Amino acid sequence: MSDVKQIVHNLTNQYGKSVESLLPILQNIMEINHVITEEAMIEVARELDISAAEVFGTATFYSFLNTSKPYGKYIIRVCKTITCMMHGKNQIIEEIELMLKIKPGETTHDRLFTLLETNCLGQCHQGPAMLINDTPYTQLTPSKVRDIINSYLVLEVSNY
């Protein structure tokens, strides 16, 4: 069994084979692989006994699910809604672009970071704000964001 097949198989065992498990299964594939490939979608369809088109429809609807090129291990989502914008979101994006040499929508060559912009994170009272995977960071400044990203880099180095 290929890796993807194994992952899907384990997830359907965990969440059950009803179509109501579809979103949780897709969310987990995303967390493990940082992408939901065509192979994965077909496999999910087979396991849940629904059409691949249905899986594709759901997978492409949600902004947190990615069916194109694989995202990096750390997905940075910077809030672009009005109050974060008013409080300097653009400087935050520029700082990240400068540091990681990627633009919004792109992934670093080492597949460590993907930079995205996202709609309201619900942190408007302490903007600018961003998520790195599930973790929120607020009241960002360019130097603060530099420290945060460095802490992820340090973590990676120490993991080797």
Place this chain on the structure above:
Amino acid sequence: MATKHLMRLDLIFKNERDTADILKKVMTKSNNDIINELISSGLKGRGGAGFPTGLKWKLTADEVSDEKYIICNADEGEPGTFKDREILVRVPDKVWTGMAACAKIIGAKEGFIYLRGEYDFLKKELLKSIDEFHLLLDELNFPFRINIFSGSGAYICGEESALFESMQGDRGEPRNKPPFPTQKGYRNKPTVINNVETLAHTYSIFKYGVDIFRDLGVQDSRGSKVFSVSGDTPIPGIYELEFGMTLQRFVEDFGDGDAKAVQVGGASGFCVPRKKFEKTIIGYQGKLTGTSLPTGGSMMIFNSSRSMYNVLHNYLEFFVEESCGQCTPCRVGTQQLLLGIEKVKRGELPSGYLDKLLDLAETMRITAKCGLGQSVANSFSSIVENFKEEMIY
């Protein structure tokens, strides 16, 4: 933080660790008594539409079905609101108690919290709190379980029928209404869906009694409301205030002295310019609270240094991205509104074109399938009409 004019209340966030007592009190009351209490309290849904909560529970209780559900809407995607998260972090038990009370009345065995993907970091603590709450339910021999369902970054899934679709594994595309959730909701079974704050208020009513709640606010808008205050304010944050205040009072307390507009209700709400602050009252009455106006509590303050064109542009980009694309007026309409204001701004189209765009927005209000497309006109018209020069020059 002290506020000059408006009284800050402390009902929702007051934590007296008396969940077990309140839960027991509720469980020993008759269903009719609870429903009557809620109805006479005047509590209306805090998620936007302002539907009377007691009536919603009663309608669902009256349906005959083997399965029913209570769902707590924690999708909180409206730009400028962040109060539901604060409630879930600080007083989650109150929300669970509201859900259990509803379950008792309607006859549900299972309830769900639809938690937006952006709030996944809360999940661990919430599950812990739910586990503890389940123990209380077991002590009372009440067979009810709460689960969390995570969203995946789609604002439209806050719309109740899109939320059910999402939980059922489908694209979050709103359904036609009727049937309403009270008749056919999750899994096509009778379902109560309530906002996080609405459920927390039921706890205050159970605890303090109907009168304390009813005495707050004004006619038709009873009780307190949790507001999310952001933008140009020295004191951004979450505030529990009484319904019925004028925007003038609000701005005097929260503005930076230079407020030129307040956006009430987020991107799908209304923009109120300075000259109308005095006449605008926050509550379910009057123009500000037409049936589709989300009074979710988002209050964004803009001072005179801000371009209202940029504000509107930002909202329209939001709607273009978050429209589910299911119906043409909204899918195409949002895109055309955005393109339209860009072209007028660049001088490629005459300023009179704005009138055409205003007509388009009104057409969307009538023809779009759900509240998203219908409410684009709220912010569009109120910003364009009140700040026309800023749209052109």
